[in-house]
Amino acid sequence: MDNKVFDVIVIGSGLGGIRCTQELLKDNLSVCMVTSKEFCSGASFYPGTWGLGMIGPKDDEDKNDLLENINRVGCNLSNPQLSSILVDNVNNEINFLLEQDIKLKESVDKDGVVPCFDSNKRRWFGFDFKSAKEVFSKILDNENITLMSSTKVIDICNEGNGSKGVLVENKDKSIDLIKAKSIVIASGGYTSLFKHNFSLELDSPIVQYLAYKVGCELINLEFVQFIPAYIKPMYKTIFNERVFKYITLRDKNKSNILGKIEDIDNIMDERSTYGPFTTRLKSSLVDKVLFQYYQLDKNSAYFEYPKDIESIDDTLIYNYFKWLNKFKKDTSNKIHIAPFAHACNGGLKIDKKACTTVDGIFACGEVTGGVHGADRIGGLSTCNALVFGAIAGRSASEYCKLNDFKDFNIKDNHSSESNHRVIGNSDDLNKFKKAILEIREVLYTEASILRSEKSINRAKDKMYKLKEDTSNINILYSNKSILDSYLNFSLIFLDAMLNQDKSIGCHCRTDC
Ligand SMILES: Cc1cc2nc3c(=O)[nH]c(=O)nc-3n(C[C@H](O)[C@H](O)[C@H](O)COP(=O)(O)OP(=O)(O)OC[C@H]3O[C@@H](n4cnc5c(N)ncnc54)[C@H](O)[C@@H]3O)c2cc1C
Known part of the structure; x- marks a missing residue:
């Protein structure tokens, strides 16, 4: 890939990344969409389910009731401003899918469906992957979009306003630095940290941690x-x-x-x-x-x-x-x-404009936290990705109009060459693979649905031990990034569980 500079880099091609890109292309911005899999991927297109539900208020009068239920179910730990933006905008987003000729399944009962954890019937639709893929793929005809599929983001750079970048590992393991004025992160949740999960992202870094390293704050992590x-x-x-x-x-x-x-x-x-x-x-x-x-x-x-x-x-x-x-x-x-x-209810902290705590870095969908609280009403995660995807796109567009691109360089200790040079070291590669499996095992055993101060601390000790045991291993830069993010994010995640010293929503403390 040549050293082309973009207005915006979008990480992820699930509902959040796609919805955001639609808004960016409307404003004629140049977009580089980087996705570890194919276009239309992630939990939004999870192949092993009979369909994803989406819900919204039945009409304007139903909005308050839905909002109250989001807060009740979320144990008042959602950000009320974000939840109310979700409720206000979700029907427009569902209508927009229908306008684009995406075939949504309708509820059998004309009065709607009572979603999981909710107490009243709501407008309900089932998301149809096939027609959605056909419709969404049309954006790839736009000359302003560059799609990098089978390409993993392994680091994020923030060099100030108008100077952002991502380091990516291509399919052939070579590494590129892609530069842009701004970044939208739509890379989904971190369920891959547990032994038993539905994540499709089993060999990528935890992007929330890459963003945290450049200053993005995290919120509500304990709620998985x-x-x-x-x-x-x-x-x-x-x-x-x-x-x-x-x-x-x-x-x-x-x-x-x-x-x-x-x-x-x-x-x-x-x-x-x-x-x-x-x-x-x-x-x-x-x-x-x-x-x-x-x-x-x-x-x-x-x-x-x-x-x-x-x-x-x-x-x-x-x-x-x-x-x-x-x-x-x-x-x-x-x-x-x-x-x-x-699914994760916690992640990167955003405001009403989908801005993270770092200027020029936006986030939407399951990678973020705060739209839902300690528990989530069923059908609102897909909707969160759509509503805040659109907002992130509009905000990134606004940001690009106000900021010129400023070029930058980074230390070259992760070039393609260094990525290739260590491929042969199979002992260290095995150590790396074992460490990832152990992290998942430990988090599942000690800190999945049952958590106590003792079990969380046992998990933390094991993470520190793994850090020590793997500190000198010679593996690809991309694998280092995965291991580093798994270990360090796990420690932050475990601290969030420790700090929430009562059972609340999906977070269960057996000792309080
Ligand atoms: C089995 C299952 C059933 C579900 N059912 C429902 C439901 O009925 N209703 C509901 O509302 N929600 C449901 N959810 C949750 C919902 O699907 C997700 O929360 C939502 O689709 C997330 O959308 P997203 O765009 O934020 O992320 P995703 O759709 O997960 O997309 C993430 C994207 O980021 C890319 N990516 C990740 N890491 C990297 C990286 N390092 N480099 C490059 N690319 C990267 C991925 O390839 C992918 O393209 C379900 C989830 C699962 C797993």
Whole structure:
């Protein structure tokens, strides 16, 4: 790639990155979109689900009620200004998808759907990947966009106003520095830090940490949502919570692991109404016992679907089995499940204009924190990416009009040559790979859905030990960046869990 300079570098091509780029192109700005995968990727286009829900207020009168519910569910830890911008703008964003001829699924009930954790029906749509990809791909015809796919951001530079850059590792492992006046970060969450997760970003640095290093503040990191999914067979297949009330979770001796819990039928009924683990409800006991059993037996607890499950009159169960059958997923045997890291409510701190705490660096979507609080109403994460994607695009555009590009240089200790020179050292490469797996194992075991001061501190000690053990390893610069971000971000993340010394939303402290 030649040393072209852009107005804006957009990191990520999920809903946040794409929505932001649409706004930038409207203003004729030159955009370099860098994405570790292909165009239209990330959780926004997650291949292993039957569709992503999006919700909005039913009408203007419903806005206040939705906002109150966001605050209630978020345990008042969302930024009210950001949540109200979300509520005010979400319907326009959904309408804009429809205007572009993206085919959204509609709710069967004309009055809408009660989203997960919400208390009233809302406007609901299901995001359709196929038509969205077709429509969004049209932006690639614009001569002002340069798409760098299969390209990983491995560092971020901030040299002042109008002087930003990202260091990228290309598919062939060569390294480039891309320069621009400003950056929009839309790189999604950090669920890849946990052993069991749905992240598609398993070998990239934690971009939140790269941004933190140049001065961006972080917020609400402790709030990561976990949902149950299959351990085996069909690892990572999402479980549909609706079936909780029809199944029994058993240990290896076939005993009901929840057998000792009083009022279990009502608890399972409640657990059937929502996806992610939350401490706000009594039925959190189900996930806690499930996780505790996993700690004893890594095969995890299992259940068997009742024979007539597919004929139960429930749209969500019907759609779930339709999807499982389409992908020929065999559910006739024992299914083992455990909690999987699903989505992050915390991340880079932004203001109402999607500006991070560093001038000229903007962020949107799941990479940010504060739009949702300790828990999130279902269907608002995709909407967050759209609403704040558009805002980030407009803000970056405004910034570019006010700031000229100022050239800069960085120390050349990560050139393509140095990246290649160390490829042969397989012992160190193995050490690196083992360290990443260990970080995920430690965070899952000590600090996923059950956290205590002791377990968090044990996790911190292990991170320090890993830092020491890997301090001298000779690996690619890009792998160094991954390891450095995993270890240092984990320590910040663990401190956030330690500082939140009570159970709140999806953050469960067993010792307070
Ligand atoms: C299984 C599943 C089901 C979900 N269901 C729902 C739902 O029903 N409703 C809802 O509202 N939300 C749901 N979510 C959450 C929602 O999908 C995401 O929060 C949202 O789509 C995030 O959009 P985004 O644009 O911020 O990030 P993403 O869509 O995750 O995009 C991130 C982009 O950044 C790129 N990237 C990351 N790191 C780098 C790097 N270092 N260098 C270059 N590129 C990088 C990725 O390749 C990708 O293109 C679900 C998530 C999952 C995993």
